[in-house]
Amino acid sequence: MKNMKTLLILCLALIALPSFAADGAKKSAAELEKEKALANPYPNDFGPDHLSEEQLKDYPADIKEGYKDLLTRCAQCHTPSRPLNSRFVEPEAGKVTPADRDAKEAAALAKMKGEHEEWFKDGSTWQIEAGIWNRYVKRMMNKPGCGVSAGGKMTNAEAKKIYEFLVYDGQRRKLGENAAKWKEHRAKLVEKLKTEKPTRYEELKKDNDL
């Protein structure tokens, strides 16, 4: 009788086992990417996940479209807070083609360094680099499963619009007359990460990635 029971349990376990294993394997690459993104927060994540009407009011229509695409496309693995509160700034160099972008942005960057030394001293407020958003949008686009929850893969046209928004917005909302406000905003976010996720704060600090 006891053996029968053991046998029965064993049989049930054997039947159940493959379906458990299959369940585990069913986690798609996209789900794993999302888990990774959420398990490793950034100061950015503590800021707002949208811009206000006031902040957007002078933005041209095509730039606003890029912003709207960002709200859906960049919200799958983390919230839009992550790109919107990022310290990344790509210097705006006017109309550029992919071929001359690096050179033109490098020139804009050199000029900026001459005029605003203070923006290059505080890496947790600003990371100003030629091509940085171009690199990051591509990097995010190539992540496994990017686009699955927003109805199909992000198109190159959408990626380009999001990229153009990020360059335009960074230049205006993080620099110039808004630089001091941005500095204060970032300092609050970093402080929040420090108090709420101290281990992650130390990790990013060690990697020079705050």
Ligand code: HEC
């Ligand atoms: C498929 C999942 C996924 C999607 C979609 C996604 N991201 Fe991410 N994102 C991540 C992960 C994971 C990280 C953690 C760092 C890394 O892997 O690069 C991250 C980190 C970031 C960071 C922080 C980088 C840093 O070092 O400060 C920014 C900024 C960012 N993403 C912007 C975007 C933008 C813009 C989009 C939309 C074009 C986007 N993400 C879409 C998964 C995603």
